[in-house]
Amino acid sequence: MNTAMQDAPAGRQGGGKLGAMVLEARGVVMRFGGLVAVNNVDFDVHEGEIVGLIGPNGAGKTTFFNCLTGMYKPTSGTVTFYGQTLPPKPRAVVKAGMARTFQNIRLFGNMTALENVMVGRYCRTSSAALTSILHGPKYRREEAESRARALELLKFVGLGKSAELLARNMPYGDQRRLEIARALATDPKLILLDEPTAGMNPQETAQAMDLIFRIRDLGLAVVVIEHDMRFIFQLCDRVLCLVRGEALIWGTPGEVQSDPRVIEAYIGGSELEDEEDA
Numbered sequence: 231m232n233t234a235m236q237d238a239p240a241g242r243q244g245g246g247k248l249g250a251m252v253l254e255a256r257g258v259v260m261r262f263g264g265l266v267a268v269n270n271v272d273f274d275v276h277e278g279e280i281v282g283l284i285g286p287n288g289a290g291k292t293t294f295f296n297c298l299t300g301m302y303k304p305t306s307g308t309v310t311f312y313g314q315t316l317p318p319k320p321r322a323v324v325k326a327g328m329a330r331t332f333q334n335i336r337l338f339g340n341m342t343a344l345e346n347v348m349v350g351r352y353c354r355t356s357s358a359a360l361t362s363i364l365h366g367p368k369y370r371r372e373e374a375e376s377r378a379r380a381l382e383l384l385k386f387v388g389l390g391k392s393a394e395l396l397a398r399n400m401p402y403g404d405q406r407r408l409e410i411a412r413a414l415a416t417d418p419k420l421i422l423l424d425e426p427t428a429g430m431n432p433q434e435t436a437q438a439m440d441l442i443f444r445i446r447d448l449g450l451a452v453v454v455i456e457h458d459m460r461f462i463f464q465l466c467d468r469v470l471c472l473v474r475g476e477a478l479i480w481g482t483p484g485e486v487q488s489d490p491r492v493i494e495a496y497i498g499g500s501e502l503e504d505e506e507d508a
């Protein structure tokens with residue numbers, strides 16, 4: 231991946247032909263005891279695409295992500311990445327070229343922003359060790375390269391001035407961008423973002439949209455979970471709406487937006503929550 235960015239116009243691909251298949255899920259089911267969190271879901275992501283995943287709270291979005299990224303082995307169904315079934319091991323999945331961020335931010339709070347991004351590089355360097363005790367010349371060279379690349383990525387996500395800040399002292403929105411930088415450091419072909427704008431103000435949300443378009447323009451395919459509908463419909467080429475673990479609709483933003491069942495699913499969800507809150 232090359233972050234020497236050309237100023238490609240940001241925007242959706244807009245109904246063009248689909249590129250090569252990157253990720254394909256067929257009939258994915260994930261059960262937790264008696265609960266079917268994901269029920270027979272088909273999904274695919276192609277090169278050059280930004281795909282959205284929406285649905286009310288508890289619909290199974292994060293669980294589905296976990297099935298796609300090797301955190302969970304689906305109860306049944308298949309997930310292939312460039313035609314290969316990956317072992318259900320997050321590390322192998324990252325190495326194959328899939329990276330993700332988490333709904334609940336998972337950074338090393340006591341490490342600097344730069345160090346957090348450098349951690350993402352370790353899966354691509356020959357020195358598997360995170361410690362620097364045995365540093366010979368080779369390791370030092372790799373470390374210098376990792377550092378330079380991490381700095382480049384921090385600049386790319388808009389955190390060039392925050393390299394030396396401890397992650398835990400950074401504003402929430404910056405921590406989300408830092409997670410994206412760390413994911414990019416693994417040199418992925420596909421990046422999956424679980425609620426990348428949660429807790430962001432409107433200005434940060436607009437910046438996040440621009441960042442995701444720029445990530446796509448680098449040649450990555452992107453999957454995004456979000457509750458912010460305006461964000462999803464402006465950003466994505468196709469959108470899957472999950473409700474109670476099942477695919478309600480899978481189509482273009484226009485198709486999903488105009489389906490009354492999608493609004494019903496959300497309104498129904500919030501009414502339930504209101505009752506619970508009462």
Ligand SMILES: Nc1ncnc2c1ncn2[C@@H]1O[C@H](COP(=O)(O)OP(=O)(O)OP(=O)(O)O)[C@@H](O)[C@H]1O
Pocket residue numbers: 262265267285286287288289290291292293294333
């Ligand atoms: N590890 C688990 N064990 C048991 N049940 C789980 C587990 N993870 C998720 N669930 C349940 O599966 C369902 C789907 O949860 P999930 O977190 O995937 O939803 P979501 O769509 O990501 O929701 P949100 O928008 O709130 O993040 C919920 O009923 C949840 O309680």
Ligand SMILES: [Mg+2]
Pocket residue numbers: 291292293333
């Ligand atoms: Mg979730």
